[in-house]
Amino acid sequence: xxxxxxxxxxxxxxxxxxxxxxxxxxxxxxxxxxxxxxxxxxxxxxxxxxxxxxxxxxxxxxxxxxxxxxxxxxxxxxxxxxxxxxxxxxxxxxxxxxxxxxxxxxxxxxxxxxxxxxxxxxxxxxxxxxxxxxxxxxxxxxxxxxxxxxxxxxxxxxxxxxxxxxxxxxxxxxxxxxxxxxxxxxxxxxxxxxxxxxxxxxxxxxxxxxxxxxxxxxxxxxxxxxxxxxxxxxxxxxxxxxxxxxxxxxxxxxxxxxxxxxxxxxxxxxxxxxxxxxxxxxxxxxxxxxxxxxxxxxxxxxxxxxxxxxxxxxxxxxxxxxxxxxxxxxxxxxxxxxxxxxxxxxxxxxxxxxxxxxxxxxxxxxxxxxxxxxxxxxxxxxxxxxxxxxxxxxxxxxxxxxxxxxxxxxxxxx
Numbered sequence: 311x312x313x314x315x316x317x318x319x320x321x322x323x324x325x326x327x328x329x330x331x332x333x334x335x336x337x338x339x340x341x342x343x344x345x346x347x348x349x350x351x352x353x354x355x356x357x358x359x360x361x362x363x364x365x366x367x368x369x370x371x372x373x374x375x376x377x378x379x380x381x382x383x384x385x386x387x388x389x390x391x392x393x394x395x396x397x398x399x400x401x402x403x404x405x406x407x408x409x410x411x412x413x414x415x416x417x418x419x420x421x422x423x424x425x426x427x428x429x430x431x432x433x434x435x436x437x438x439x440x441x442x443x444x445x446x447x448x449x450x451x452x453x454x455x456x457x458x459x460x461x462x463x464x465x466x467x468x469x470x471x472x473x474x475x476x477x478x479x480x481x482x483x484x485x486x487x488x489x490x491x492x493x494x495x496x497x498x499x500x501x502x503x504x505x506x507x508x509x510x511x512x513x514x515x516x517x518x519x520x521x522x523x524x525x526x527x528x529x530x531x532x533x534x535x536x537x538x539x540x541x542x543x544x545x546x547x548x549x550x551x552x553x554x555x556x557x558x559x560x561x562x563x564x565x566x567x568x569x570x571x572x573x574x575x576x577x578x579x580x581x582x583x584x585x586x587x588x589x590x591x592x593x594x595x596x597x598x599x600x601x602x603x604x605x606x607x608x609x610x611x612x613x614x615x616x617x618x619x620x621x622x623x624x625x626x627x628x629x630x631x632x633x634x635x636x637x638x639x640x641x642x643x644x645x646x647x648x649x650x651x652x653x654x655x656x657x658x659x660x661x662x663x664x665x666x667x668x669x670x671x672x673x674x675x676x677x678x679x680x681x682x683x684x685x686x687x688x689x690x691x692x693x694x695x696x697x698x699x700x701x702x703x704x705x706x707x708x709x710x711x712x713x714x715x716x717x718x719x720x721x722x723x724x
Contacts, residue, residue: 322456327447334501341494343471348487364682367557371675373430382664397436409488438664469582476575537718547704549673551697557678581636588637608642616698
């Protein structure tokens with residue numbers, strides 16, 4: 311049964327373009343998570359400060375807020391594959407530069423902030439282009455399965471990347487991690503070169519508006535759509551208040567559980583395992599009615615698991631709890647992205663996906679800075695409990711819109 315379900319979500323791999331896309335994505339995402347773990351651990355080694363953990367994490371994610379909608383409008387206007395090629399090239403250069411800085415023992419927390427800022431700008435263009443490209447390289451009936459398979463790749467990397475990074479850091483330090491990441495991005499660039507015969511973008515009737523006007527139009531559409539608007543509010547609450555814990559895992563591993571880099575790898579890998587399970591579950595759920603309920607249910611369970619995690623002081627108890635959180639984050643995110651991709655007007659897809667990306671990437675940045683700053687004064691436990699309470703309250707507040715959301719978002723679902 312499980313094998314047949316996975317076979318159904320792997321069906322888009324019969325498309326040559328999607329197969330090449332997936333190969334490059336698998337390498338790039340694994341490298342990305344290795345790099346993310348290495349940057350987090352290096353930040354903790356240099357500062358031993360939850361505040362700086364939040365600042366460095368926020369430096370990567372804040373550009374999504376600052377330029378994300380502009381980048382989405384650009385993706386709607388420009389060639390998506392070309393945007394991805396340029397952004398991947400920039401990632402190769404940035405990761406190689408960080409490798410040389412770290413190997414020469416020149417990296418400090420300010421260099422890590424600068425690196426993450428640059429990487430965040432690159433990601434602001436890469437992510438909407440990557441996600442908006444998927445429905446253009448598979449048949450429409452396979453779009454949801456392709457998005458689900460992409461999520462499985464993302465979460466497989468979330469498991470494999472931390473495991474590999476933890477072992478490599480313990481054996482050789484953080485510098486080799488950045489070299490491997492640069493190579494992984496190079497593999498992705500090759501895969502993008504292999505894409506062929508991408509369908510043309512839909513033509514736009516009448517004169518094209520300015521990039522600023524198109525950006526504002528995308529923001530207005532997303533905010534005022536009776537289904538997408540509330541959906542994004544739930545997504546915002548989940549990302550800001552339900553994912554900040556992840557950036558604090560290095561501090562929990564060292565200060566609370568006294569487990570060092572090994573404990574950090576265990577926690578992040580547990581998140582990855584949970585995310586894989588959540589991704590496979592939502593993938594076999596399929597494109598059918600009920601995805602809106604999945605969004606609400608995932609947010610509620612995510613909040614309850616964070617409540618349980620907040621006071622824990624044992625690694626063996628914390629690991630499965632963060633795994634549950636990881637599964638809920640991914641199940642809710644895939645459901646949200648599937649509803650968004652299938653409900654949005656095709657000509658606005660890049661901007662809508664960019665808005666999703668702003669929340670997905672920028673939300674945890676805000677949460678990480680808030681939790682990191684508060685943790686300097688009240689410890690690590692209470693801020694996590696507070697974010698869980700806020701997330702649960704937000705889910706209950708949005709529950710009153712569920713009927714209208716379901717009607718507007720699930721009209722095209724089978």
